[in-house]
Amino acid sequence: MNRISAATLTLLLFSAVGNVHAQEILIGSKSDTENVILGEIATQLFKSNGLQALHRSEIGGTRILWKALLSGDIDVYPEYTGTIIREILITELGDESGSGAARGELVDGSLAEIEAALARHGIGMTRPLGFNNTYVLGTRRDTAEEFDLRTITDLREHKELRYGFSNEFMARGDGWPALRDAYNLNPDNVRGINHDLAYRAIENGSIDVIDLYSTDAEIEYYDLIKLRDDRNHFPDYQAIFLYRINIEPGARELLETLESSISEPEMIRMNALAKLESVPESAIASQFLRKLGVVFETTPPETWIDRLFRNTLDHLFLVLVSLITAILIAIPLGIVAFRRPTAGRIILGVVGVIYTIPSLALLVFMIPLLGIGAGPAIVALFLYSLLPIVFNTHSGLITIPDELIESAHALGLDDHTRLWKIEFPMASRSILTGIRTAAVMNIGTATLGALIGAGGYGQPILTGIRLNNTVLILEGAVPAALLALAIQLALSVAERWIVPRGLRLNK
Amino acid sequence: MIHVENISKSFDGQVALQPISLTFRRAETSILIGPSGCGKSTLLKLLLGLIPADTGRIRFDDVELSDSSVQQIRQRTGYVIQEGGLFPHLTAKENIALLARSIGWTEAVISARIAEIAKITQMPVEKLASYPAQLSGGQRQRVSLMRALMLDPDVLLLDEPLGALDPLIRSELQADLKDIFESLGKTVVMVTHDLAEAAFFADEIVLLREGQIVQKGSFEELQQKPADPFVTKFFGAQIDRVAPLLSAPHGSSPRSFNGGGNS
Numbered sequence: 155m156n157r158i159s160a161a162t163l164t165l166l167l168f169s170a171v172g173n174v175h176a177q178e179i180l181i182g183s184k185s186d187t188e189n190v191i192l193g194e195i196a197t198q199l200f201k202s203n204g205l206q207a208l209h210r211s212e213i214g215g216t217r218i219l220w221k222a223l224l225s226g227d228i229d230v231y232p233e234y235t236g237t238i239i240r241e242i243l244i245t246e247l248g249d250e251s252g253s254g255a256a257r258g259e260l261v262d263g264s265l266a267e268i269e270a271a272l273a274r275h276g277i278g279m280t281r282p283l284g285f286n287n288t289y290v291l292g293t294r295r296d297t298a299e300e301f302d303l304r305t306i307t308d309l310r311e312h313k314e315l316r317y318g319f320s321n322e323f324m325a326r327g328d329g330w331p332a333l334r335d336a337y338n339l340n341p342d343n344v345r346g347i348n349h350d351l352a353y354r355a356i357e358n359g360s361i362d363v364i365d366l367y368s369t370d371a372e373i374e375y376y377d378l379i380k381l382r383d384d385r386n387h388f389p390d391y392q393a394i395f396l397y398r399i400n401i402e403p404g405a406r407e408l409l410e411t412l413e414s415s416i417s418e419p420e421m422i423r424m425n426a427l428a429k430l431e432s433v434p435e436s437a438i439a440s441q442f443l444r445k446l447g448v449v450f451e452t453t454p455p456e457t458w459i460d461r462l463f464r465n466t467l468d469h470l471f472l473v474l475v476s477l478i479t480a481i482l483i484a485i486p487l488g489i490v491a492f493r494r495p496t497a498g499r500i501i502l503g504v505v506g507v508i509y510t511i512p513s514l515a516l517l518v519f520m521i522p523l524l525g526i527g528a529g530p531a532i533v534a535l536f537l538y539s540l541l542p543i544v545f546n547t548h549s550g551l552i553t554i555p556d557e558l559i560e561s562a563h564a565l566g567l568d569d570h571t572r573l574w575k576i577e578f579p580m581a582s583r584s585i586l587t588g589i590r591t592a593a594v595m596n597i598g599t600a601t602l603g604a605l606i607g608a609g610g611y612g613q614p615i616l617t618g619i620r621l622n623n624t625v626l627i628l629e630g631a632v633p634a635a636l637l638a639l640a641i642q643l644a645l646s647v648a649e650r651w652i653v654p655r656g657l658r659l660n661k
Numbered sequence: 662m663i664h665v666e667n668i669s670k671s672f673d674g675q676v677a678l679q680p681i682s683l684t685f686r687r688a689e690t691s692i693l694i695g696p697s698g699c700g701k702s703t704l705l706k707l708l709l710g711l712i713p714a715d716t717g718r719i720r721f722d723d724v725e726l727s728d729s730s731v732q733q734i735r736q737r738t739g740y741v742i743q744e745g746g747l748f749p750h751l752t753a754k755e756n757i758a759l760l761a762r763s764i765g766w767t768e769a770v771i772s773a774r775i776a777e778i779a780k781i782t783q784m785p786v787e788k789l790a791s792y793p794a795q796l797s798g799g800q801r802q803r804v805s806l807m808r809a810l811m812l813d814p815d816v817l818l819l820d821e822p823l824g825a826l827d828p829l830i831r832s833e834l835q836a837d838l839k840d841i842f843e844s845l846g847k848t849v850v851m852v853t854h855d856l857a858e859a860a861f862f863a864d865e866i867v868l869l870r871e872g873q874i875v876q877k878g879s880f881e882e883l884q885q886k887p888a889d890p891f892v893t894k895f896f897g898a899q900i901d902r903v904a905p906l907l908s909a910p911h912g913s914s915p916r917s918f919n920g921g922g923n924s
Contacts, residue, residue: 373850561746564709565808566735570765579750654750 166281174247178206179402182228182607185212186349187419187428187435187620188287188369192232194439196395202448211435211608212524212616215322216241218518220396222607224275227525227606229401230409234287234391238268238279240328278399278406281413282392289323289388290380291333292366294356296344298379305384306337309363313342318361320349325596328388329365336387350620369418371426393421406644415446458629461614466633468528468609472600473637476532479591480539484592485585487540488547489573501544509541513599518605531603538599539592546588550581583653597638601630611637662687663708663816667717669872670703677703678872680716687815690705690842690849692693693858695869696895701852704869705820709735721816736760739809743821745801747793753804754789757811778807783837783847799830806838807878810845817842819851823858835861856899868892 179200183193190211198209210228213219220242222228232244269279291306293315298304301312309315323329324346326563333339341363347355352364353372366373366380366392373380395409424442427433456464486658487505491498511519513534520530552578562576578585604612611630650658663685664904670678678700685691693701706712708719710731721734740746747756757778758771765772779786784803793801802822809817822838823831839862842849853859860865860880867877876888887893 347825557742557744558748560706560711561740561742561748563711564735564738564740564746565760566732566738566758567763568732571759575751575759575763576748580748610756656748656750656794658753659749659792 161226163379166296177402179230179405180228181207181209182213182222182231183209183211184216184219184231184607185214185616185620186367188367188425189232190435191424191428191438192283192393192395193230194435195442196230196232196409198436198439198443199412199448200405202443203404203408205402205405205408210527210607212604212613212620216326218521218526218606221521222526223277223396223398225525226398230395230397230405232283232393233279233396234393235265235268236284236288236328236389236391237326238272238396239389240332241326244327264276272396273286273399276399278397278401280395280397280406280409282394283412283414284393284414285418286390286392287367287369287418287421288383288391289328290366290368290383291363292356292373292378292380293363294359295377295379297362298381298615300483303379303381306333306380306387307384309339309341309381310337315341315342315343315362316360316494317344317363318347318352318355319344319365320352321346322349323365335385336385348619350622354622369421369425371422371429374422375426375430376407411446416442432621432623439508446518462629462633465585465609465611465613465630466637468613469597469600469634469637470515471612472528472535472603472608473593473596473641476535476600477539477589477596479532480536480543480592481589483536484540484543484545484588488544488585489551489577491544491548492551492577498548502548505541505544508537513538513602514605517602521606526607528603528608530606531600531608535596535600539596542591543585543588546584546591547581550584550588551577553584554580579654580657583657586645586649586652592640593641593645597634597641601634636660643647663850664720665704665708665717666719668704668707668714668719669716670700670707670712670714676872678707681872681874682717683867683877685848685850686865687848688846689864690851690862691865691867692863693850693867694856694859695850695875696852696854698871700872701854701869702820703872705818705850705852708818709738710737714863723859736764736812737814738816739806739812739814741802741805741809741817741819741822743824745793745805747801747805747808747902749793752790752792753796753800753807756793756804757789757808759808761811774811775807778810781810781841782806784900796831800828802826802834806841809859810841814847816848816850819849821852821854824853824855838862856896868895870895881899 160309160406181193181197181200183189193209193211197207197209213222213228216233219228219231219233223231255325265279265282272279291309293303297315301308301315303309305310319330324344345361347364348360349365349367352361353376355361356364356378357376363381366378368380372378395412397406397409420442424438427438430437484505487501490499516534516537517530520533524530524533558576558580562572567576600608600610601615603610603611604616611634613630615630618624618628618630665684666682667680668678668682669676669680681704693704695701703712707714708726709728721737724730724734726734747753748759751759755776757775758766761771761774775789776786778784779789782803784800784807788796788800789804793804796804806822823834826834835858841847842862849862851862863880864882865877866883868875868883868890876892878882878886883892884896887896
């Protein structure tokens, strides 16, 4: 009972916090450094002009950000024109103007066309920010020399080269499938890999060809050779901001002040600061804004203690809400499965099937239904937590010796008394084991919540992977492990209270 | 008291009990006996509605056993099984008081009743705070009997209540049980496969074989006027163990046994 009211309190507390921020402009950014910097620039620009703004950084890939923008989970995010034409308008909207634009028209014409298509969905687009961040394919200098590679066409002669493409590039409308067809490439070995890890993989020779963003700082750092797009497959990727047309008054005008303010060398320099010199994105953004003459008292960057505290709160919220809900639903399901064998087979089958859905897939399935953030993550964690609790409740009940079940009936006890005085206490140890399994699994899986903007210990892990920063990864991984240990400990203490003494005697 | 009419039961096509009819008379001790698989335990479970009968009906006085009456009948019937069937997570006292608590008896009434039946069953009161695992086999059966007696039922059903006990404890408890049955005037139906025990307790013996009643009557009737060669055979196999028990009394009034040694 205490735990239930604690959960209710937590829920109330968090919904109250949510209300305070109701008037804020929510800026989203993708899980790559450039996007985070641009998101940070927009956020600080708003704040310096007296608007309330919150940056929800590293939410995911293009589709997640776009859906979040459509649903109003965010109000603004940085995007690229080529991505809008080739990915968003074609695959997401199935828009005729998109397919027309995809054939490649004048830049001016297509910008207007894009704006018109977006406007039909309540989305606006700023003027270009000043740089083009197109896709390129790259190899190490020694690979390029060995195989005499200068253009993408040159790759056709060397099927044996190993390709590692960012997962988004593997699936995008303008990505690998279209590129393969345009150049008639047929390599033996192509795999998906996290973009930030791809640089490390190509450096140590595990792969030979990767996709690059032309403004990536690592191109120079790792001395990579860009292969020329000799068939002009990739369109322009002019950086712009997408925003909801009903955004706070004044916000749109502020974004337009950034028109043509960021050159390509400037963007590469900012990316290098973040990725190679570990300067926080917020500091890079305020430095940039100062050059534009934006006067802004920057809040000191979050200390690691603050960050740890915030991540812990976020993580606990995900875990406790999903776990407690799962306990309240799964135990009754386990009881029904025990008392009604036919329904039981269905229940055990369904929770079993849910459990086999890969967690990443389940998280993404939730986005169209529930948007981004804690909501879909909690639902996914809840669904996963069902199986261990339902199974252990059921097996705890089914393994009560027949003669004891019979004795309970023979005494003439009513259903209620049998359940609460006999079956429940006798199954308690098994039920607790199920809860413990669910809790530990839940804490680990909740780190994936950061992929869809739910925060928690997964956030520093993701950022750490992006920035190649082991300390940041540990900042998420170590507390997650400690939390799992703490919950285990708490539950083993609870076991002494909950499992009746008679069952803990050695016979 | 208990009227069984045309009751039968099969499990997965295997006949456990042919349609049988019989009556257990008030304040008498009836013994169901027979070899393993003869249907004696099945009959006991049918009486409590623990398994549904295929045919026939059962009446307790005027009340017919049905879904609506079963709980009431169970509460008016004490049931004791071989290993006691005590709930391991409850103390002896909690086991005994469980049903009374669930139907709203006050703690004072419960304590008074427990003290009373502890005396009847000769169970040391200080042991009642123990868990079943901390009690001896004989004590567990006494607690089980106390649980059965708690609501002062009219009927006691016992399924091999002494089967798991060592011989010394067993004969001691036999004597105590018999005293209790007679002094409280309960209608008792007890299952055993032990002829000596049957002879010791029975007002009436019902001998079963393969789901059918072979013969019923007093011990003497079955022994002296066997209805079937099986009766003679069943008695012959066990009679050596019956004779000493009957001639060396442990308890109140062992039945005289005339005609021992004819096997």
